[in-house]
Amino acid sequence: MSTRHLTAIAMIAALYAVLTMALAPLSYGPVQLRISEILTVLPYFTPLAIPGLFIGAAIANLLSPVGFYDVIFGSLASLIAAWLTARMPRPWLAPLPPVLVNAVIIGILLGTVSGLPVTVFAAMLYVGLGQLLVCYGLGLPFLYLLRRFRDHIPGARPKR
Structure with missing residues (x-):
């Protein structure tokens, strides 16, 4: 792995962490809009x-x-x-894994151990809706924008 690749990994990690933490009131809890989830299209x-x-x-x-x-x-x-996103065959499917996986796993987590007065189903629904808004509402347009700059993305795969 090259220095350029390690730097790209570190930059993605830092950007995700900073966006999530800077917008903390929106990023945590049963109703969350993690703006950093825009970056979840990058594995595509x-x-x-x-x-x-x-x-x-x-x-x-x-x-x-x-x-x-x-x-x-x-x-x-x-x-x-x-x-899973890295394996999506079409661009419009790339935001789907973060929506579904987070709705299920984070929904179960919040519904069982958070101490919040929310059922597992309600937590799954809230997390899923937040993910849907961010990943499709912001992430998909971001993905289509990034397609123009694919040649400048470190480690980018050939066009699909």
Whole structure:
């Protein structure tokens, strides 16, 4: 792995963590709009985004009110979603894994260990709706914008 690739991973991780933490009131809880989830389309272009998003989520989840559980399970949710996003055959499908994976895993997490008065189903619904808004409302346009600059993305795969 080259220095350029390691730098790209670190930049993605830092950007995800900073965006999440800077917008903390929106980023945590049963109703969350993690603007940093815009970056979840990056694995569609480059596998370097997979560890970057995982590390960024782990760092950002250190501030989570759910604590240790979110660091573990929230970061694993990001890893699974990023891995699935990298395998999506069409651009419009790229935001789907983060929506579904986070709705299920984070919904279960918030509904069981958060101490909030919310059922698992309601938490899954709230998280899923927030993810849908960010990943499709902002992430998909971001993906289409990035397609123009694909040649400048470190580790980018050939066009699909």
